[in-house]
Amino acid sequence: MGPVHHWGSGMAVLAHHIPEAYVLAIRRAGPGLDVLTSVGGDPAIFRSVLFWLDVPPNLSALPSLGLMLSLGAGVERLTAAGTVPDHVAIGRISNDIQTEGMSDYVLLHVLRQHRQLARLQDEQRRHHWEWRLWPRARDVTVGILGLGRLGSEAARKLALMGFNVRGWSRRRRQVEGVESFAGDAELPSFLSACNHLVCLLPLTRETENILDARLFSKLPRGAFLINAGRGGHLDEAALLAALASGQLAGATLDVLRQEPPPADHIFFENPAILLTPHSAVCSTPEQIAPDVVENLRRAERGDPPLYPVDRKAGY
Ligand code: NDP
Numbered sequence: 335m336g337p338v339h340h341w342g343s344g345m346a347v348l349a350h351h352i353p354e355a356y357v358l359a360i361r362r363a364g365p366g367l368d369v370l371t372s373v374g375g376d377p378a379i380f381r382s383v384l385f386w387l388d389v390p391p392n393l394s395a396l397p398s399l400g401l402m403l404s405l406g407a408g409v410e411r412l413t414a415a416g417t418v419p420d421h422v423a424i425g426r427i428s429n430d431i432q433t434e435g436m437s438d439y440v441l442l443h444v445l446r447q448h449r450q451l452a453r454l455q456d457e458q459r460r461h462h463w464e465w466r467l468w469p470r471a472r473d474v475t476v477g478i479l480g481l482g483r484l485g486s487e488a489a490r491k492l493a494l495m496g497f498n499v500r501g502w503s504r505r506r507r508q509v510e511g512v513e514s515f516a517g518d519a520e521l522p523s524f525l526s527a528c529n530h531l532v533c534l535l536p537l538t539r540e541t542e543n544i545l546d547a548r549l550f551s552k553l554p555r556g557a558f559l560i561n562a563g564r565g566g567h568l569d570e571a572a573l574l575a576a577l578a579s580g581q582l583a584g585a586t587l588d589v590l591r592q593e594p595p596p597a598d599h600i601f602f603e604n605p606a607i608l609l610t611p612h613s614a615v616c617s618t619p620e621q622i623a624p625d626v627v628e629n630l631r632r633a634e635r636g637d638p639p640l641y642p643v644d645r646k647a648g649y
């Protein structure tokens with residue numbers, strides 16, 4: 335156990351619409367920390383706000399606010415709202431649990447597509463037995479849109495499995511065994527070889543609807559898609575058209591525009607689509623709480639959060 339931290343007296347943290355289990359775990363991880371779930375009395379006591387899916391509406395009413403901390407990796411709702419005063423830092427939780435979980439997810443679904451498990455299951459249901467030859471991993475290219483914390487680790491592991499791996503980011507990145515493409519100018523050549531395309535981008539003004547008909551048309555015919563970024567990256571009608579035409583052979587989607595989707599969402603019925611309920615990465619309250627407390631300590635010292643968000647870039 336590290337030294338006991340003495341939190342500034344009279345200061346508190348606002349946990350805005352955070353499930354109780356997380357609030358309790360954060361209180362346990364930061365003894366003495368005053369975590370409140372509503373503003374109630376004096377708004378000047380709040381130095382930090384914890385949020386996840388819901389963004390508090392009136393941040394300018396908190397005069398001592400120094401940190402907005404997202405309990406998840408994506409911060410698109412907050413950056414889109416544009417309500418954070420300039421002097422307030424924005425942080426997000428990013429950790430090994432996320433990178434490991436996302437790598438598992440990406441490997442699982444690339445392999446599932448690569449070995450065409452959906453087709454095998456369908457054939458089994460039809461009592462059909464047919465021997466088949468599979469391409470070697472080295473003859474298959476996997477492209478990762480977003481070579482950040484999550485994308486680079488998934489890319490590295492796919493490369494270790496023998497796939498040709500390439501990644502696309504704003505700035506050129508160095509990841510062992512992975513070919514790096516950067517910026518809009520290199521997107522078409524990046525896409526041109528991707529048999530599997532994995533989206534691990536943050537949702538920003540630049541990346542919204544990036545998975546559209548134009549992008550699909552630049553992929554080799556019969557490519558597979560995996561979207562574990564955000565539902566707002568995908569033009570849903572364009573996906574259905576690309577699957578119907580055979581331009582895409584299948585899609586695995588962890589995220590949708592509306593979550594949970596309506597029970598009659600057309601994706602539920604499409605055999606070429608596998609839906610996973612935004613569960614590529616799952617962290618327990620106990621796994622997140624130490625990182626939250628460390629970020630709050632840093633805010634008290636006036637240090638930047640562990641994973642600061644560049645509000646201009648939107649992630
Ligand atoms: P990072 O910020 O570490 O990485 C983002 C990557 O996207 C960077 O490589 C960045 O480029 C690239 N990027 C951003 N904008 C552009 C652009 N306009 N053009 C090209 N590349 C761009 O984020 P994480 O890896 O931690 O997370 C990525 C996203 O994954 C999250 O924002 C969230 O939406 C999603 N997510 C989903 C989860 C799930 O359960 N499905 C769980 C956790 C996260 P550069 O390297 O140049 O900065």
Ligand code: OXD
Nearest residue numbers: 405406407408409615
């Ligand atoms: C995240 C997520 O952004 O779970 O952390 O989607």
